[in-house]
Amino acid sequence: MKKLINSVDNVEQEMIVGMVKAYPNHVRKLDCGNVVVRAHKKEGKVALISGGGSGHEPAHGGYVGEGMLDCAVAGAVFTSPTPDQIYEGIKAIATDKGVLMVVKNYTGDVMNFEMAAEMAEADGVSVKYVVTNDDVAVKDSLYTTGRRGVAGTVFVHKIAGAKAETGADLDEVHRVAQKVVDNVRTMGMALTPCTVPAAGKPGFELGEDEMEIGIGIHGEPGTHREKIRSADEIVTMLLDKIVADIDYSGKEVAVMVNGSGATPLMELFIANNKIHDYLTEKGIKIYKTFVGNYMTSIEMAGFSISLLRLDDELKELLDAKADTPAFKA
Amino acid sequence: MKKLINSVDNVEQEMIVGMVKAYPNHVRKLDCGNVVVRAHKKEGKVALISGGGSGHEPAHGGYVGEGMLDCAVAGAVFTSPTPDQIYEGIKAIATDKGVLMVVKNYTGDVMNFEMAAEMAEADGVSVKYVVTNDDVAVKDSLYTTGRRGVAGTVFVHKIAGAKAETGADLDEVHRVAQKVVDNVRTMGMALTPCTVPAAGKPGFELGEDEMEIGIGIHGEPGTHREKIRSADEIVTMLLDKIVADIDYSGKEVAVMVNGSGATPLMELFIANNKIHDYLTEKGIKIYKTFVGNYMTSIEMAGFSISLLRLDDELKELLDAKADTPAFKA
Numbered sequence: 001m002k003k004l005i006n007s008v009d010n011v012e013q014e015m016i017v018g019m020v021k022a023y024p025n026h027v028r029k030l031d032c033g034n035v036v037v038r039a040h041k042k043e044g045k046v047a048l049i050s051g052g053g054s055g056h057e058p059a060h061g062g063y064v065g066e067g068m069l070d071c072a073v074a075g076a077v078f079t080s081p082t083p084d085q086i087y088e089g090i091k092a093i094a095t096d097k098g099v100l101m102v103v104k105n106y107t108g109d110v111m112n113f114e115m116a117a118e119m120a121e122a123d124g125v126s127v128k129y130v131v132t133n134d135d136v137a138v139k140d141s142l143y144t145t146g147r148r149g150v151a152g153t154v155f156v157h158k159i160a161g162a163k164a165e166t167g168a169d170l171d172e173v174h175r176v177a178q179k180v181v182d183n184v185r186t187m188g189m190a191l192t193p194c195t196v197p198a199a200g201k202p203g204f205e206l207g208e209d210e211m212e213i214g215i216g217i218h219g220e221p222g223t224h225r226e227k228i229r230s231a232d233e234i235v236t237m238l239l240d241k242i243v244a245d246i247d248y249s250g251k252e253v254a255v256m257v258n259g260s261g262a263t264p265l266m267e268l269f270i271a272n273n274k275i276h277d278y279l280t281e282k283g284i285k286i287y288k289t290f291v292g293n294y295m296t297s298i299e300m301a302g303f304s305i306s307l308l309r310l311d312d313e314l315k316e317l318l319d320a321k322a323d324t325p326a327f328k329a
Numbered sequence: 330m331k332k333l334i335n336s337v338d339n340v341e342q343e344m345i346v347g348m349v350k351a352y353p354n355h356v357r358k359l360d361c362g363n364v365v366v367r368a369h370k371k372e373g374k375v376a377l378i379s380g381g382g383s384g385h386e387p388a389h390g391g392y393v394g395e396g397m398l399d400c401a402v403a404g405a406v407f408t409s410p411t412p413d414q415i416y417e418g419i420k421a422i423a424t425d426k427g428v429l430m431v432v433k434n435y436t437g438d439v440m441n442f443e444m445a446a447e448m449a450e451a452d453g454v455s456v457k458y459v460v461t462n463d464d465v466a467v468k469d470s471l472y473t474t475g476r477r478g479v480a481g482t483v484f485v486h487k488i489a490g491a492k493a494e495t496g497a498d499l500d501e502v503h504r505v506a507q508k509v510v511d512n513v514r515t516m517g518m519a520l521t522p523c524t525v526p527a528a529g530k531p532g533f534e535l536g537e538d539e540m541e542i543g544i545g546i547h548g549e550p551g552t553h554r555e556k557i558r559s560a561d562e563i564v565t566m567l568l569d570k571i572v573a574d575i576d577y578s579g580k581e582v583a584v585m586v587n588g589s590g591a592t593p594l595m596e597l598f599i600a601n602n603k604i605h606d607y608l609t610e611k612g613i614k615i616y617k618t619f620v621g622n623y624m625t626s627i628e629m630a631g632f633s634i635s636l637l638r639l640d641d642e643l644k645e646l647l648d649a650k651a652d653t654p655a656f657k658a
Contacts, residue, residue, distance in 0.1 A: 002520045002521060002537070002540075002557065002630065003520075003596060004520065004560045004563065004592065004596035004597075004599060004600060004631075004632065005559070005560050005596065005599055006559045006560050006561050006599065007559075011595065011599065014560075014598075014599045014602045015595045015598040015599050015602075016598075017602050018597075018598035018599055018600070018601040018602030018603075018605070019598045019601075019620075021601060021602060021605040021618070022586075022598065022601050022605075022618040022619075022620045023618070054595065055593075055595065057593065057594035057595050057598070058594055062594075191331045191332075191333065192331060208331070211331075228331065230334070230335045230336075231333045231334050231335050231343075232335050234333065257351075261591070261593045261594075262590070262591035262592075262593070262628060262630070263333065263591075263628070264384075264386065264590045264591070264625060264627050264628045265386035265387055265391075265590075265622065265625065266340065266344045266383065266384065266386050266627065267332060267333035267334065268333075268347075269343075269344040269345075269347035269348045269351065269386070270333060270334055270335065270340065270343045270344050270347050271333060271347070272347040272348070272350060272351050273343045273344075273346050273347030273350060274347075276347070276350040276351075289350070289351040289352070290351075291348075291351045291654075293594065293622070296593060296594065298593050298595065299591060299592070299593045299630065301331065301591070301628065302333075303333065325620075328657040
């Protein structure tokens with residue numbers, strides 16, 4: 001295992017502290033654990049909290065700030081945060097407008113966020129939540145009943161965060177968040193596996209000429225393995241499955257070409273070249289494209305494509321101001 | 330070689346076209362080759378051009394836009410762009426205020442940019458240039474006489490770009506660019522090599538427990554190889570050499586923690602944790618920190634640290650508005 005770390009026991013803590021030291025005007029860390037909140041709490045708005053296992057950076061701490069999240073809770077690498085951690089986060093950010101939780105669909109995450117919500121509600125905080133499940137690759141997976149929540153989650157942060165910033169009430173912010181969940185689909189692939197520091201070896205193996213199609217963001221199995229194909233063929237395989245899932249025809253979309261951590265930007269742009277042509281050919285209009293590392297899997301090489309079906313409301317919220325460490329608009 | 334590409338002959342072209350398709354409001358491609366200019370030319374300002382070999386993405390095309398570059402010229406991977414390409418770029422962006430070239434110190438780059446400048450001057454365009462040489466690791470290297478220009482170059486784009494945006498004349502923009510060159514220092518290291526697509530195999534090899542200290546952004550040899558050490562020890566080695574080069578004591582600095590392409594953000598934040606503590610202990614005040622992939626080496630795993638010594642003028646220009654695909658302020 002070749003990693004730039006000090007101790008496998010300490011990667012999450014040192015990472016979070018290192019992030020806060022990089023962006024002190026944006027974020028601060030709570031004393032109770034790896035919980036990051038905005039440097040300056042904003043009252044009078046619904047507060048957004050998200051999180052999950054570490055290893056997906058910049059998700060989720062990098063999305064804390066104006067126009068997106070109020071709090072991100074980081075568990076150990078690829079491990080759900082605890083209900084206590086999430087509860088502390090909710091307490092720190094709760095306003096009289098209430099709290100919206102954005103939870104990726106993994107059994108542990110959903111259970112722990114739900115428990116934290118119950119604890120907060122017992123304190124009188126209003127809490128609602130959405131569960132993202134944008135990954136069209138497989139139904140039911142290693143850590144999931146139903147579809148997995150993956151990179152499309154970042155669109156929920158952005159758009160629900162923008163809605164919350166307007167002062168909208170909890171029902172309204174929840175409605176918009178659910179609208180994004182309903183309209184975003186993602187599928188990914190991997191060229192190489194990744195290594196959880198505490199495990200010390202890759203979570204799975206791939207042959208020198210093999211790729212995994214439909215892989216999850218923790219390296220969970222996808223639809224199948226096969227010999228590596230060209231970037232254009234791979235993009236076509238992923239998009240064929242995405243556009244078969246909901247009807248994108250004649251719609252405007254936001255595209256996210258998301259690197260898994262070790263994928264050069266060069267390759268993401270080469271993928272985007274084909275994505276653009278594919279969608280144009282299908283009569284799907286691209287409103288905005290995001291290319292970069294948004295929801296990673298430590299040092300996995302691979303990428304995912306997310307397509308968000310837009311309407312005027314979502315477009316306006318997607319374009320609204322955001323000022324966070326990892327996402328500025 | 331595991332890469333998400335179509336053909337090794339076509340990576341640069343497909344990448345540039347894929348980038349332009351992602352950011353059509355920011356950039357457009359000239360017909361003459363892999364030359365990217367702002368989507369909307371701005372008159373009445375000094376025009377900035379930079380570039381070099383491909384493989385360093387988002388450098389340099391990602392920095393074309395308001396407040397930074399007007400043009401980026403991309404050669405083949407790790408290969409200087411040709412004088413003709415650069416000349417076409419200069420012609421496309423030249424204004425009556427003149428053109429500033431920002432050139433990284435590699436023999437081929439310097440020669441080809443100089444030739445292009447002569448061609449443009451023969452057309453009556455005023456051209457000045459700076460050569461960045463921020464890498465403190467080694468003097469004279471594989472492709473370089475003198476020190477190599479590396480990630481610190483991005484600070485030149487940002488700050489000289491902001492100065493140009495004010496309408497300052499060519500001498501003034503050149504002065505500020507040179508001030509950044511004089512005040513920025515960088516050093517990097519690698520855990521794994523990278524593979525130029527056309528070569529099909531890594532440019533060098535590193536043992537499973539080895540790292541290279543002081544490596545160049547094309548994989549050129551650094552100061553030495555040794556067994557991998559902890560992140561804190563590695564940061565200390567790099568910073569010891571940087572702060573010995575110019576006097577940072579009592580100064581304010583901008584810090585860039587730059588990933589080489591395959592380095593998880595997690596590890597860059599762990600490095601930043603130590604960088605912050607090291608500088609604080611030395612009485613060096615951190616004004617702003619940038620953590621991410623700014624000047625990469627395809628899929629090399631590793632990172633570099635850049636320290637820019639600031640004064641009030643540089644701080645104001647560093648903070649000024651920038652709106653480019655890869656850098657927003």
